[in-house]
Amino acid sequence: MTFLQLQPLTAEQLLAVVELDQLCFGQLWTLDGYKRELESPNSDLLVIEEFSGKEPEVIGQSTQYVGENAAPTALSPEGDPPLERSLVGIGCLWAILEEAHITILGVHPNYRGQGLGQALLYALLKKAWKRRLEWATLEVRASNRPAQSLYEKFGFQEVGRRRRYYKDTGEDALILWRSGLQAPEFPQTLSDWHSSIGDRFRYSHRQFLEADEVKG
Ligand SMILES: CC(C)(COP(=O)(O)OP(=O)(O)OC[C@H]1O[C@@H](n2cnc3c(N)ncnc32)[C@H](O)[C@@H]1OP(=O)(O)O)[C@@H](O)C(=O)NCCC(=O)NCCS
8 A cells, every 4th residue: 555644844854855845946945944944833844755565553663764855764663674755745834923824835746746736735724724824825936827726726816916026037926815714614624625635545546644643
């Protein structure tokens, strides 16, 4: 069975996350930037790891990261063969007043179009809800249709534009906004998203786990 485990970034995953950042964004944040996020009480930095193996409760006791993004390994307590673990997605929010600012959302290029982006966005909005934040907001390149389409699916709307915001291309940023995170119906919305994400992964014979669902 293949598992996709969604969890907060750990210090052991720092090198792998910098490599994933390089692949997704051409280095948006440095190692020090990610370390600061780990320490910030106002940040939720989530990752998705893919691994194959036995039940999730026997893994993660001893996780050792070795350089390359796709090469981390973990030994089970029974001494079974090392598990291949790959960091394949990353998402981050900053809590500022009542707002969740989504600062990073990226999926490994080989894993796009399989539902990982929406799993990350769902999890970030759930974190925002748990923090009792009212709205979520972010900036997206005017040309980035895949990301815009993903955000629309989760109820984001365009509320403005920052002219020539991206220095590399001079492109505009669209400002997107998602309200209603504390509306009475939002927990049901989260639950519906969770079900449809799980169904999609089951269809491709993978199981989606959030950290708080993993035993032990
Ligand atoms: C944007 C990104 C995170 C989407 O991740 P993903 O795992 O490919 O997305 P998913 O497979 O979960 O797709 C979810 C929805 O996004 C939209 N989407 C994803 N890829 C798309 C594409 N190539 N074209 C159009 N819409 C697309 C669709 O609405 C899709 O829903 P559907 O599968 O029901 O059609 C990913 O493309 C990425 O990492 N891009 C580079 C970094 C980036 O641009 N991040 C956003 C910065 S604001």
